[in-house]
Amino acid sequence: MFIINCPYCGERDQIEFSCGGEAHIVRPKQPTELSDDEWAEYLFMRKNIKGVQFERWNHAHGCRKWFNMVRDTSNDKIHAVYKMGEKPPVI
Amino acid sequence: MTKYRINKTRFVDQTKTVSFTFDGKEYHGFEGDTLASALLSNGIHLVGRSFKYHRPRGIMSCGSEEPNAICQINDNTDLTEPNVRVTEIELYEGLKASSQNCWPSLNFDIGGINNLISPFIPAGFYYKTFMWPKSFWKKIYEPLIRLSAGLGKSPTQPDPDIYDHKHEHCDVLVIGGGISGIISAKIAAKNNLKTILIEDKNILGGSTIYQNNKNFIIDNQKSNKWLMNEISELEKLDNLIIKTRTSLAAFHSYNYLLAKENISDHLPLDKKNCGIRQRLWKIRADKVIVAAGAIERPLIFNNNDRPGILLANSVKKYLDFYGVSSGLNNIIFTNNDSAYETAVSLFEKGISVKIIDIRKKSSSNIVKNAEDLGIKIYWNSTVVNTFGYKKIKSIEIMNLSEDGSNVTGNKHKIQCDCLSISGGWTPMVHMHTQSGGKLDFREIDQVFVPSEKSENHINVGSCNGDFELEEIVKNTNNKVKKFLNINESGFDKISVLCSKELEKKNIWLLPNTISEGKTKSFIDFQNDSTAKDIKLALREGFKSIEHVKRYTTTGMATDQGKLSNMHALGIIADTAGVKMGTLGTTTFRPPFTPLTFGAIVGRSVGKFFDVVRKTSIHEWHVQNNAKFENVGQWKRPWYYPINNENLHEAVQRESKTARDGAGILDASTLGKIDIQGSDASEFLNRVYTNAWSKLGIGKCRYGLMLNEDGMVYDDGVTTRLGENHYLMTTTTGGAANVLSKLEDYLQTEWPELDVYLTSVTDHYSTASICGPNSKKILKKLFPNKDFSDEAFPHMSYQDAIIDKIECRIMRISFTGELSYEINIESKYGKSLWENCIKAGEEYKITPYGTETMHLLRAEKGFIIVGQDTDGTMTPIDLQMDWIVSKKKYDFIGKRSLYRSDTIREDRKQLVGLLTDDPNEILEEGAQIVSELDKKPVEMIGHVTSSYFSPNLNKSIALAVVKGGKKMKGQKLFVPMENKNINVTVSDFIFLDKENKRINA
């Protein structure tokens, strides 16, 4: 049960948040021009890292904002949180 | 006093007798006893039978590590509880306990035959045996396994007790109220830190509180005296909360911990009064100090499981804490010094005791103490066998060879009525590893100790591998000061004298003269796994500790292997010839001791289990005899029976009237999302499959929403209220998810769009009126409004006023009938509904529920997302190509509609099904086949919706069938348990294909 520092609200209990999977997967601007394989890469392929992972989180029972979070999945240490559209920090 | 209650102590009040029953017979103990100490004081060791071999088993320990002595508490149908450790339950007046896992009785158990045939029940026996023949499974093996599986009986009535949850925050949480926990809590609390100290026993003090040996002195006092003073000082501190009878269940990340407090478990039944029984504390601590202590290890030798064989330090606790001697003719079998404390204590009370030590010598103070008293010690010796079926009677010992790998010399038999064993100590590293901490293996005394330092928690005392009193006190003081940034404490100048262990020796599996196959050296007492089983698993090719554990079930019983894990590892390491440190341990998972379901769910039971949502019209439905169904959290009217109608009869009547006269449905539960902003039209273009830009203001349109994988996600009608203003409706169950999905896209993929979303589901109530008479009813309700098809066409909306209240009228239809939906602010919903009913009286208006709604839409072939779709259906599969825009460049899911998989022609597609016998109604979910004789039977689809249509006077069904689009007219079969139903594939629109009724 983490304590997550929502970039809009501050520190809150994990129970208020939901995780939206891997971050920085951009929806292709022109999906119709992609091959099946390229589209499948966007649609299905997700990393599952033991270690530092960039994730999307939503403050679902709070401000309802989406933001990004850098978490080490091996020890749940949260290295950074940052707003959507901001550059990912170098970890 | 009984023959075994030989000592008075300050912890048991021998003036207060408590009576209890065990297996129906009445016994007496005293206030302060546990069930275990009370049983032992009555000379009772045998309390249960083992799980697999049904061997007689007795009390082995005095705490949560107890593997054998578990029993059923109480015999009520609602309060009875299985698998209670007799070592943990405090005695109370009227306590009823009975043994488990034996039939017909504890003393004569027929399952004991498993013990005789045990050579034929090796590790993995069940996996190996019950494989064949296949036909034996259902009639023979499964009932057999079910009969022998499980321990104890569950209550059959609901639990009358209340369980509570409480959130707590603190600066420092100390786990464990032994000497190191007490020192830690005092340092923290004295330095103005809000501190909580939890202890699972009913009093603080751990094992030091009854340590009265002269070799353990703190500040010139016996250590128990010193600790008593410390505790009384501790209780005066303001910012310290002491919680006894509270055990830590879980240590999660970010110092989030769960602890269970027993509030009334120790009270007599008439005082429990069904108040709060247990409370689960949810603690967020800034710093955590783990002082969980250590558990004594058994020794592994042949027949080491007989009643009367106990852990040596437990024997000491029964003696010095409860005043009970576990036996009158004791033998102590040890590999370390700590058991000598038990020997000295027994001797000092005049009880016969001898010692067997696998070491060649030991020169510590406590050993000298024993020698000086004249206690007989057999050095360099081991027990090779024990005798006595229901209670130990004698043992055989032999000398160990030079390297300890074998036995030499003659067997020597010694009589006894109690054997105390000690194989050293295992630090309780469970909390540390639960929190994510790692372990190091310490060779010298073969223990895993916490490694890796954490900023947020430390381990002190014996759970950190400090076993000697002096290092416990001094290291705890130093570590806590450093951890909490404190310069000085009251313990800096403390003087500690204690006996120090210099000679150490450990043999995981003690040698014997007889071959291993013929010995029973138990490692996991509760699951009956032996050293032989572990070696067999290794011979059969299991290498990983996790696999060996599961194959032999070692460590998988309700005690989670607190006594057995280390020996299993040790024997694996010895057999495989590897170092223990390289093997790693199995994972310790929460809870540390079993939690009741009640404590886990707390107050969220019965009507508090989930939120119940009711529409503003709910009361009317109740008064009019509606039967309800749950749709998500909503209570929706299902049908409205008149007189004694059943579901079928009511639905037939409602459906007929809705098409012949008028029907009214409470549609308030549909999800409603208010969409505003200059890019609202563009947004809808991207989230729906069809085009929205050209929808006129005041018009409505049906939309289908896909997932990015092309599968149908939700549907509903959206109305354009203004240039930049829409009202979207969603399915009842999908409302929250649709809003979340739309917000996700807006915030993360299309932040450039100027769009605002607001959930307004609860803001409006909706009365939906359909049927040929609906227009007349609307005219009566809104006399000034023009309801002609020209002025108010299908798929349009208008503002209106009723009883001076503004409302919106949408002319939309989910039944295929002429139909209007009136939306009004929720607080006026019931009044609107009553007006509609009143106005409709002369036109036979009939309220109908969800079942009729489903039937009516099925007659028209309208899908219900979630019933006719299951997350694997594209709009093309549903034959809804018409709603998928070819012109739009992109929308959510578009690209997926022509992936190689989604364009397959043999995908399951929506079709209609007509039964050859028009009165035969198919079962929803039934499988569909095309060839009955083909083996194996190929299932080509399933029925998704099925009803008897009163308007068509025949059975109709929707189904999804592989390649169904091209099967119209084809004969298929729906095989049921005792018959095959013949069906024909048809169009899925059964009624009014021309859509004439919509303008009737």
Ligand SMILES: [Zn+2]
């Ligand atoms: Zn927030």
